[in-house]
Amino acid sequence: MKELTNRQKEILKMISSFIEKSGFPPTRIEICEALGFRSPNAAEEHLKALEKKGALSLVAGTSRSIKLNNFDSVDSTQSNLLPLVGTVSAGSPIQAIEHIETQFKIDTKMFPSQPDYLLRIKGMSMRDAGIIEDDLLVVKKYNPNSTIDKNDQIVVARVEDEVTVKRFRQKGSIVYLHPENPEFKTISIDLKKQFFKIEGLGIGVIRNPKNYL
Numbered sequence: 001m002k003e004l005t006n007r008q009k010e011i012l013k014m015i016s017s018f019i020e021k022s023g024f025p026p027t028r029i030e031i032c033e034a035l036g037f038r039s040p041n042a043a044e045e046h047l048k049a050l051e052k053k054g055a056l057s058l059v060a061g062t063s064r065s066i067k068l069n070n071f072d073s074v075d076s077t078q079s080n081l082l083p084l085v086g087t088v089s090a091g092s093p094i095q096a097i098e099h100i101e102t103q104f105k106i107d108t109k110m111f112p113s114q115p116d117y118l119l120r121i122k123g124m125s126m127r128d129a130g131i132i133e134d135d136l137l138v139v140k141k142y143n144p145n146s147t148i149d150k151n152d153q154i155v156v157a158r159v160e161d162e163v164t165v166k167r168f169r170q171k172g173s174i175v176y177l178h179p180e181n182p183e184f185k186t187i188s189i190d191l192k193k194q195f196f197k198i199e200g201l202g203i204g205v206i207r208n209p210k211n212y213l
Contacts, residue, residue: 002053011035011046012055015066019112022152024204025066027130057110064130064205067110082106082138084118084209090131091123091184093162104136104209111204116141118206119156119165125179126165129154131205137165138204154202159187160195165202 018026028040037043057067081103118136155168166177177187189196
């Protein structure tokens with residue numbers, strides 16, 4: 001990798017911290033807000049310069065398309081066939097549709113950790129997180145024994161018999177599933193009264209999935 005300027009190192013550090021906290025790369029707007037760029041175009045130019053130097057890759061077809069090249073957790077030539085296991089709501093919880101519809105050839109290096117499966121998104125409650133209807137959410141199965149801090153993560157959550165995608169927060173015995181769209185309301189779950197389970201963590205989004213068949 002070619003030598004980076006101090007500003008480029010700052011951008012990489014911001015992207016790395018954002019991925020570590022949220023599980024997703026930042027959007028151009030989020031980079032602008034964090035680093036004081038005047039427009040998303042300015043952020044895009046910096047990202048292209050970093051791509052030329054080999055520090056990151058910009059992946060076509062994904063809404064959050066930044067992939068740090070030092071996140072290689074698998075061999076650089078590896079692509080996985082990830083199963084699309086159904087539809088999940090990014091709106092009000094819906095009955096989960098769970099069966100393998102097809103498989104997509106996905107370069108797993110695009111994501112901060114190894115994914116396990118895909119879910120088709122229905123609804124627009126996670127719009128401002130870059131997740132919209134008909135996107136494929138890339139999911140890593142959640143291990144309840146892991147040390148990962150679930151707070152502020154985008155999760156695939158099962159509430160009773162229904163499943164939804166939201167941002168997770170918890171205070172005591174109350175779980176809050178927050179939308180990323182002001183038109184939708186937060187869902188509150190009392191763990192003492194309702195069944196709740198985190199099925200997986202959202203670690204990426206694929207748009208235009210026909211490109212990966």
